[in-house]
Amino acid sequence: MVLDTQQLRKEQTSQASKIILQDEFPSLKLIGGADVGFEQQGTITRAVIVVLSWPQLELVEYQIARIPTQLPYIPGLLSFREVPGLMAAWEKIQHKPELVLVDGQGIAHPRRFGVACHFGLQANVATIGVAKSRLCGDAAELDDSPESVQPLMAGKNQLGWVLRSKKRCKPLYVSPGYKVGFSSSLSWVKQCLKGYRLPEPTRFADGIASNRTFFKRMNEKIS
DNA sequence: GCGACAG
DNA sequence: ATCTTGTCGC
16 A cells, blocks of 8 residues: 555645534533454454434444444544544434544644544534544643543643543543534543543443444444 | 654 | 463453
8 A cells, every 4th residue: 555644644734724612512411432452463443423312321332334444543633533433424424423532632733733623623513532542742740539620731832731630540532523622522531531541422332433342332232 | 863653 | 453372350
């Protein structure tokens, strides 16, 4: 496969200027989660979108799309690997949520265009990036207590938040994706926490995408 | 030049 | 990301 990483980076820089950050938000009825897993030595991409009711956070619908993996994993270019599958799953969704939590960074990205931004812009839906580890930026040390939070900074500019979502767990890296601001992105993620490290939409999507036993059983029951 | 690097 | 045994703490 041919891939021009220079060109892809350039594309991110230009797309990043289209990102809108807004803290006003219409009332929510459905909230989504998005994640990607792999099959057969990574040759097959399995993308998952889940839809939960708000504020009950009960599973309403989920869709899985399987497509051939198009790109290898390259730090900073993750979205080009994951968005095609996510779009395929998104198109199958019957109950479209107004907001989606995406596994990975939002604007906390070298060119301010992580997978949450890329997916949100392409699907035209509000998104928040919820990453399990850091890509870029710096933050002050966190407390041990849950709900401990610090701004994630790139020099003088804020990129997002570092949030301890659960005791004795590594923190989450939360950043605006598309059509969501800093304070609301943190607020939505906190409201989706139910005693696990990951917020419910991400946890469900992650469980299905990674074929975890619990979700595999649920899968078999529903289908 | 060197280290760091979402999934 | 993926595979994988035991171990620790609630």
